[in-house]
Amino acid sequence: MCDSCAPSTEMISAEEVGGLSRRTLFAGLGLGLAIPAIGLVAGAPTASAASLMDGRWANPALGHFPQGGHFGASRPGGPHAGQDVTNSTGTGVYAAADGTVIRRAWGGGLPGRSGNGLVISHGHDQYTYYGHLNAYHVPLNAEVKSGQRIADMGATGNVTGPHLHFEVHSGGIGRITDPVAFMAKRGVDLGGGWPRIDPGSAGATVVALQHLMRKHGHDLAVDGKYSSAAVAAVKRFQSSKGLAADGQVGPATWPKLVFTLHEGSKGDHVKGLQAALNKRSAGLAVDGDFGPVMAKAVRTYQSTNRLVVDGEAGPITWRALLG
Numbered sequence: 001m002c003d004s005c006a007p008s009t010e011m012i013s014a015e016e017v018g019g020l021s022r023r024t025l026f027a028g029l030g031l032g033l034a035i036p037a038i039g040l041v042a043g044a045p046t047a048s049a050a051s052l053m054d055g056r057w058a059n060p061a062l063g064h065f066p067q068g069g070h071f072g073a074s075r076p077g078g079p080h081a082g083q084d085v086t087n088s089t090g091t092g093v094y095a096a097a098d099g100t101v102i103r104r105a106w107g108g109g110l111p112g113r114s115g116n117g118l119v120i121s122h123g124h125d126q127y128t129y130y131g132h133l134n135a136y137h138v139p140l141n142a143e144v145k146s147g148q149r150i151a152d153m154g155a156t157g158n159v160t161g162p163h164l165h166f167e168v169h170s171g172g173i174g175r176i177t178d179p180v181a182f183m184a185k186r187g188v189d190l191g192g193g194w195p196r197i198d199p200g201s202a203g204a205t206v207v208a209l210q211h212l213m214r215k216h217g218h219d220l221a222v223d224g225k226y227s228s229a230a231v232a233a234v235k236r237f238q239s240s241k242g243l244a245a246d247g248q249v250g251p252a253t254w255p256k257l258v259f260t261l262h263e264g265s266k267g268d269h270v271k272g273l274q275a276a277l278n279k280r281s282a283g284l285a286v287d288g289d290f291g292p293v294m295a296k297a298v299r300t301y302q303s304t305n306r307l308v309v310d311g312e313a314g315p316i317t318w319r320a321l322l323g
């Protein structure tokens, strides 16, 4: 994990789980001395606002959380600014959401960080930082899509071994927040679990969902929008499987939706898998035909993400792709 990656003199913003208030503090002051700096403002999101689990965000890397690699862990120079995800050099690193690569530089140009780094701007004053990369897959100023391959995991900079150092900045560059909590609120389990998407979601994960629902006999349009007709169908599907019919597609529902697919499979479920692979930069035609090109893409994805390389898409491969 990182030996440093502390924010040094930058400001820290602690986004409170489940609440709206934010506290800002200078590194080293400690939470006990936090000064409320951002109050509630008119028009701020409320509990009744649209869910943040809207399909916009994606898991940036598969691996495990090393002991002491969490946000806020003690580091020389200040608390650890991100979450470490450990895997071997060359493991795929993916954009956490749509955005623009605004920095491609040592330490991302951020104080206290080291190694090859990317910063992506996602709009709404939200940024993600990817540290200690072995190789870049995108140029500076690239427009990237959520889940797009952007880099290889590595061990560049001040580290004890290969891993991704992942940071989220919310409210401006330098306003770091706990990436695990931030992503969980947006339906992404940084630990590698199934995603959660709520009604109103859009994007590639919804496309995969719609293809899978068609395979289960629900005649849905595939438009990438999780709107009322699709929600009603998912609720019927959930009821039929003995699940809570809440319309949220998450860890209980996905395993009932996906199919284990292999070369020779044909149908809407294959289209769903093709959409999921394309979310991770596979570039496949979505034709519902699991041929040799697709089998190669599955193996490449599995190899790149240190999964069992068998060319067969079972629940573990689906979960990694959709997460």
Ligand SMILES: [Zn+2]
Residues within 6 Å of the ligand: 001, 002, 004, 005, 080, 082, 083, 084, 164, 165, 166
């Ligand atoms: Zn780190």
